[in-house]
Amino acid sequence: MEPILFVNIPDVGLDVDLADDSWLPASFHGSEVASVSFFLQRQQGGVHLTGKMELVLGLQCDRCLDLYKKSISAEFSVDLVVGEPAPTSDDQVEYICSAADLDTMFVELPQVDLPEVARQQLYLQLPVKKICEADCPGLCQCGEKKGSTACTCKIIIDSPFAALAKLGVAGTD
Ligand SMILES: [Zn+2]
Ligand SMILES: [Zn+2]
Known part of the structure; x- marks a missing residue:
């Protein structure tokens, strides 16, 4: 899928679905992607993106190494901004780590790489500890x-x- 240029997003916004699962990182092949959809809207300084993903991941349990399936259903919203994050000083570290800032994605060019956004959102949804069942x-x-x-x-x-x-x-x- 070609990146979508900011200038090609109409004023009313743009609905885009990822048609297949080619965006999935190789380690998740075998997962069942039900749907990944986005809505893009231009705004001052970039693009506001909202999205939704529904899939069943194939994961490996950290404890018993068995493969198991986990359903992921997530909605997200991200501000795409061209440029780089402002340099930080030590006393800003706490602020930088706040949840609001995680929702800003800095891009080099004024375009949206939806497969990349999907991968980032997927990683945010992954459990820290992958356990097949609570009492594994x-x-x-x-x-x-x-x-x-x-x-x-x-x-x-x-x-x-x-x-x-x-x-x-x-x-x-
Ligand atoms: Zn034994
Ligand atoms: Zn297990």
Whole structure:
């Protein structure tokens, strides 16, 4: 998809949908993109962009390394401004990190690269910790997921009788 020049955005604004999932970073191939749509409107100093994305991501669990799916449904609004962020001094750092400033995207040229905007918004939606389910038990010492059929050491580790057996006090009747 060619970038959209600011000057080509009509005064009434412009609706654009990303037709396919070619904008997805390679690491997310296999994800199911339902829709990504944008509305662009010119404003003083640049373009105001609002958008919406609905997709089901294929992610890998940080704990058990299983692949799992996560639905993402997000709306966002970004101000596109030509130029660079103003230089900051130390006492401005706190201000710079405020949420409002994250919604400003500085671009080199007066044009909108929608696939790039979509990727940035996707990364903002990613969970910090990717966990397949809240009580994911993680990996066993054998390398398999704890409690899975592939892990055969579960019974020995988890059974209190096994611990007693080690002490020589169980199963003596
Ligand atoms: Zn997991
Ligand atoms: Zn195991």
